Amino acid sequence: VLSIATAARLAGVPAPRRPWLPELAAVYDVATLGAQTDAQLVLGVVDVPAHQEHRTLHYRPDDGSIVVFGTGGSGKSTTLRTLAADAGLAADGDPAAEGGPVHVYGLDFGAGGLAMLECLPHVGSIIDGSDHERVARLLRQLRETLEERSARYAQARAGTIGEYRQLTGRSDEPRILLLLDGLSAFRDAYESEVGRAAMFGAFQRVVAEGRPLGVHVAMSAERPGALPTSLAGSVQRRLVLRQADENAYGVLDVPKDVLGPQSAPGRGVLGGTTEELQVAVLGGSTNPAEQAQHLERLAARLRAAGVRDAPPVRRLSSFIERTSLPGSVGGMPVLGVADDTLAPIGFEPHGTFLLAGLPGSGRTTVLGSLSAALRTFSPDGRLYYVGNRRSPVHGAGIWTDVAVTVDEVTALARSLVPDLTESPVSGMGIVLVIESITDFLGGPAEQALTEAVKAARRADHFVLAESETSTWGSAWPLVSEVRNGRRGLVLQPDHLDGDALFRTPFPRMARAEFPPGRGVVVESGKTRRVQVPVAG
CATH class of the missing domain: 3.40.50.300 (P-loop containing nucleotide triphosphate hydrolases)
Structure with missing residues (x-):
């Protein structure tokens, strides 16, 4: 075979066509x-x-x-x-x-x-x-x-x-x-x-x-x-x-x-x-x-060659400045930016609104941001703060009046009840912001606050109350009065929080998906992820 191949090569005989193609x-x-x-x-x-x-x-x-x-x-x-x-x-x-x-x-x-x-x-x-x-x-x-x-x-x-x-x-x-x-x-x-x-x-x-x-x-x-x-x-x-x-x-x-x-x-x-x-x-x-x-x-x-970039799929920012958002959305104060639309959404400043979250979830920052949004929405509105002197929300400079001691809280709540029983004529009514609401349970101010929250809720004024998630399960009348509104915002939530706080089921979610200031807002039995901006 070798001799024949050598002879064919020396004689210049062309290679015969193969009956099959080479392998791919x-x-x-x-x-x-x-x-x-x-x-x-x-x-x-x-x-x-x-x-x-x-x-x-x-x-x-x-x-x-x-x-x-x-x-x-x-x-x-x-x-x-x-x-x-x-x-x-x-x-x-x-x-x-x-x-x-x-x-x-x-x-x-x-x-x-x-x-x-x-x-x-x-x-x-x-x-x-x-x-x-x-x-x-x-x-x-x-x-x-x-x-x-x-x-x-x-x-x-x-x-x-x-x-x-x-x-x-x-x-x-x-x-x-x-x-x-x-x-x-x-x-x-x-x-x-x-x-x-x-x-x-x-x-x-x-x-x-x-x-x-x-x-x-x-x-x-x-x-x-x-x-x-x-x-x-x-x-x-x-x-x-x-x-x-x-x-x-x-x-x-x-x-x-x-x-x-x-x-x-x-x-x-x-x-x-x-x-x-x-x-x-x-x-x-x-x-x-x-x-x-x-x-x-x-x-x-x-x-x-001038090929245009395809539109990217954007991410909801974990840091949003309030100054980058409008003063109102749909005739409501701005809550934050929604995850599904990446657009600002508002919240109704009527009834009760519960703010919950774990330690480190940004509750204090969010409370200050929502309070600032209410003031921006209604520059002449009556905003009252109940909480503690050490909180930065207390010193925001946006309040009609503040109460940080038990006596001050009791007096402020009792003084507001007559006005809170009267429905607002138009626009946003009286706003009562309560920070760490469960700190007042069992104390001298609890009864006065309960009467004020109850009156505000029935007359369509607005109560914004904050506390750690685990404390909202309490059966105290003050807590129940806020929770019965079935609306609010839970920062870094667990899927069990929905039924416990609002009787609204939450989907399964990982807390790692929620940076500080991000949570699930509940309105009318519907849930939505939102990032709340920082004041500034």
Whole structure:
């Protein structure tokens, strides 16, 4: 054989055509596999033995969402990163090419494999799975996008985002691609968790209704059972990478003999087919550090080309100055900034309002801030303070009168009762602020304060009372009179506080999610997270 090969080489005999193609490479550079648009993103290279060719494989978002199944190290996160890079390459292509921008968002419930995408201008935000605030905000925004686009596309009689762009001339209408890395972990955190199940419902709606509205989902999962039946019917494409359990291939409708333990990362098969494929990566490197460098270079190129930044998913600030907020909202004094809208919200200055929280939760600061808000709302109003001399709230300089000793408290409360029995003619009535209300229980001032609170509540004046959370469970009449209003603010709450203080259930929540000054406000049986500003 060696002699024949040597003779053929010396004689210049051309090599015969092989009856089969070489094996797929272990890695391909997605940037070298042809031009792409937002409607046709390069996924990789597929081996088609029947036609003796290797073809570029595309993911077409208008065909529906896609789920990538694979065990650890099989290339799931890399596949999602490739789709995000594709969206940037589409924007970096021929300006005359058809298509439009893509805004990419990511929910990283895995090992942080999506974090490197945040440098790209078309990537709005990559949100860690532990950041429940921003996860919920992103899903709410996507749900609102569906509702808004549904009406707009119906009016234009458009069945897809491409048709809408053509019919209206709005070529800048962005396609939205949501990447979810770690479907199982996402389900564990949201599917059945009290207070979070609505967000899982929003995600289901995005998957089910997003395709014709230009909102698409690419998600990863380790095993077939991670995709619930509630989503399975809405996910049209399945990419199967290496599996830990050989039986999973049959469940996912791919041959068992194509992939194995030694398969390269990114090697896979599309569900329902038999052809082997290799997912491409930006830069053609399997090294994550080198991939990150290629992404940074792509980001610089896109910004130089004028690609606009996608809107980020903002976070509720843990420090807000009151001077940055308006003096009133909807004809009410400002309570703070709501978590769901990131906009100021107000509170009704009538009846009783309970302020509770743990030590170190910012109760004193919040009490001072709410008192300042009441004074700003009603510069000529009658504000009275009952508390202790050491409190900074006492020295705020906004009070009509103050009482810090037992005798002063008793006298002030008794003097206010006649006025508190008369309903305010208009606007805000008399305001009575009581700091550390449980300090007065069992003392000489308790009866006078109870009569004053009772009169204020019945005549629609306003009582703002503060104390530590654990003390509000007392059965004393003074405490009960405030608590019976069933409204207030709990800082750094526990999910049990809702039923105990307001007879309103709270969702499960971690106190680590609540910095000082942040809590749950209860009004009319409804709850809302809010950050109270500091006075200043």
